[in-house]
Amino acid sequence: MRHRKAATAAALAIATTAGGLGGLVTAAPASAAxxxxxxxxxxxxxxxxxxxxxxxxxxxxxxxxxxxxxxxxxxxxxxxxxxxxxxxxxxxxxxxxxxxxxxxxxxxxxxxxxxxxxxxxxxxxxxxxxxxxxxxxxxxxxxxxxxxxxxxxx
The missing domain is CATH 2.60.40.1260 (Lamin Tail domain)
Structure with missing residues (x-):
């Protein structure tokens, strides 16, 4: 479980740095609120x-x-x-x-x-x-x- 979280966080950081998910990282889905x-x-x-x-x-x-x-x-x-x-x-x-x-x-x-x-x-x-x-x-x-x-x- 720990490995999956770390891999997901790393992939998210790379995508954000590359500009791929910038808007999605800061905006949570409405249902999450x-x-x-x-x-x-x-x-x-x-x-x-x-x-x-x-x-x-x-x-x-x-x-x-x-x-x-x-x-x-x-x-x-x-x-x-x-x-x-x-x-x-x-x-x-x-x-x-x-x-x-x-x-x-x-x-x-x-x-x-x-x-x-x-x-x-x-x-x-x-x-x-x-x-x-x-x-x-x-x-x-x-x-x-x-x-x-x-x-x-x-």
Whole structure:
């Protein structure tokens, strides 16, 4: 492993000196800086769909902050293809943290937010989650088309 790192560093130094990779060496890919993104959607809660609060809360979306800084999600929106909208109030997602947005009712915490709905949001076979900033700029989307599974990793 050590030999491979040394060889890669040497090749990079030679290419940079020769002008071959100059711009790429100083500019890291956007994904390396991290992002706030949809991580997982659990769209088909276990058991029968009886609209109990426990069943509604077993339907959720996880949002991950993979940056090295906290990000305010105030005014950000999570929507599905049918245009159900959950809007974050005053809320900050810590660096490296994940928040789970449940469909049903509950008490909001740093790790769990609740839409306070009495009906399901996420279709059991096909849907798309979209996360947008308060400005309306799209941050991320994640779709699925699979009735055999209960969740999708985005």
């Amino acid at each position: 991290g992002s706030v993104h949809l991580a997982k959607i659990y769209y088909n809660s276990p058991g029968s769909d009886n609209r109990s609060n426990a069943s509604l809360n077993a339907e959720w979306v996880q949002i991950k902050n993979s940056t090295s800084r906290a990000v305010s999600l105030k005014g950000w929106k999570l929507t599905d293809a049918s245009r159900h909208v959950y809007t974050f109030g005053t809320y900050t997602l810590g660096a490296g943290r994940t928040v789970t947005v449940h469909t049903g009712k509950g008490r909001d915490t740093a790790a769990h937010r609740y839409q306070n709905r009495r009906a399901y949001v996420w279709d059991n076979t096909k849907d798309t989650a979209t996360l947008t900033k308060a400005s309306g700029a799209r941050v991320d989307s994640c779709g699925y088309n699979n009735a055999r599974r209960s969740y999708v990793t985005c």
